[in-house]
Amino acid sequence: MDSIEDIECIKPLLQYKYGCLVSKVMFTAAELGVFDLLLESGKLMPSTTIAERLGTSFTGMERLLDTCVGLKLLRVERTGSQALYGSTEFSNLYLAESSPKSQYHHMMFFSEITFLNLNYLTDAVRQGKSPLGKIYGDSSSNLFDVIFRSEGEMKRFSQSMNSNWHLCGRDVMAAFDLSHFPLICDLGGSGCGLAKECIAMYPNSTVTIFDLPNVVEMAKKHFVSPEEHRITFHEGDFFKDPIPEADLYILARILHDWDDEKCVQLLSRLHKACKPGGGVLVVEVVLNEDRSGPLEAHLQSMLMLLLTEGKERTPSEYNALFSAAGFKEVQLKKCQLYDAILGRK
Ligand SMILES: C[S@@+](CC[C@H](N)C(=O)[O-])C[C@H]1O[C@@H](n2cnc3c(N)ncnc32)[C@H](O)[C@@H]1O
Structure with a gap:
């Protein structure tokens, strides 16, 4: 088996390996109040503002937000060097604590x-x-x-x-x-x-x-x-x-x-x-x-x-x-x- 076939075959393992981390990223963003802040503000925000409002480091928050975007839990709009983050219908409905259907x-x-x-x-x-x-x-x-x-x-x-x-x-x-x-x-x-x-x-x-x-x-x-x-x-x-x-x-x-x-x-x-x-x-x-x-x-x-x-x-x-x-x-x-x-x- 060559390495390209290996990578195809090993995909489930890579996916499962990160399973706990995927959940924990979502839990961390929920616990810090990211989904609630973005639901309540109703607008896009830079990571620095989100970090300031939630009392976290800039570095940690930017990394968390980018990962949440990768998981489709949040969305991002990039113009030049600026990135603005916003909620999704999914995060507003199920991840924000204040939603009636919140999980x-x-x-x-x-x-x-x-x-x-x-x-x-x-x-x-x-x-x-x-x-x-x-x-x-x-x-x-x-x-x-x-x-x-x-x-x-x-x-x-x-x-x-x-x-x-x-x-x-x-x-x-x-x-x-x-x-x-x-x-x-x-x-x-x-x-x-x-x-x-x-x-x-x-x-x-x-x-x-x-x-x-x-x-x-x-x-x-x-x-x-x-x-x-x-x-x-x-x-x-x-x-x-x-x-x-x-x-x-x-x-x-x-x-x-x-x-x-x-x-x-x-x-x-x-x-x-x-x-x-x-x-x-x-x-x-x-x-x-x-x-x-x-x-x-x-x-x-x-x-x-x-x-x-x-x-x-x-x-x-x-x-x-x-x-x-x-x-x-x-x-x-x-x-x-x-x-x-x-x-x-
Ligand atoms: C897994 S929870 C289920 C809660 C609820 N039925 C639901 O589905 O949302 C188990 C519940 O059983 C209660 N419980 C456990 N042992 C009990 C006992 N010996 N007598 C009465 N209630 C008990 C717990 O306090 C808890 O509220």
Whole structure:
């Protein structure tokens, strides 16, 4: 093979090698406020002005902006020796923190928590389980014990979770007609992101958020206004404490945190709490039956290995969990980013 063929063949390796760096460049520009500044100003600016306004070095900012242009996250207009940088429709919509569809908080969670732990992925694969105890230097094996150490951390996590629902919450809530379930309980409902999409779509529904006591306290303070009286709260541990009465229980991105045994334990508790005709709606990224993809589900499953006891699952794996918990009728609907599985009692 000559060197030109080599370069063609090696392109995927070059691309993957820079994968983490590409993400980190985007996260850095978001964290420094580049996308917000350019959205708010609505005009093109030289790198020196952007650096001054954001309190960074000229050298670092110019390099960051040029790389963002290369990644098509920003645009540039060059006249002679002057370069003027501006936002793009994409950065205005998804990268600026102030945009309603912003993915800023999700990026910050990736940058601060996920990326910090990626060095331990080899350990996770070797051991077949999360090395969280080793990473955080204590005996904890539960992600929520290590990331929920302050109200600020819990708030940031919930904001990160909510960013996804601003994009695809409606799609997931529309997968099945939920108007037959007026009383809904969202277990592990965190910052009410999905609950808000649910009450907006189903005018007769009320949603109770069941989450850990500290999370409920934080969510009441930061994520609901007094007018949102169709969202109520219930604090407790869904593995131990009584389950509130409801027509439908939502488990969005919950089962992928836990091993099969814990999933069956939780689903069995919900089966017991369900009235006949009631149900459980599981929301996850579902793997293809033959495990051929989607790639996002495999990547997410690697993160679950790194950070939790859980994994992403195929339709038949979800069916097996539902069936072990006593549910007879289980239906899957594929959606845009997250999929929905409804089990009825
Ligand atoms: C991955 S987050 C999912 C948040 C939300 N459902 C969503 O999709 O945006 C997991 C949630 O489960 C909650 N949780 C974890 N263990 C719990 C337990 N034993 N009892 C109640 N809630 C729990 C966490 O506090 C967190 O809000």
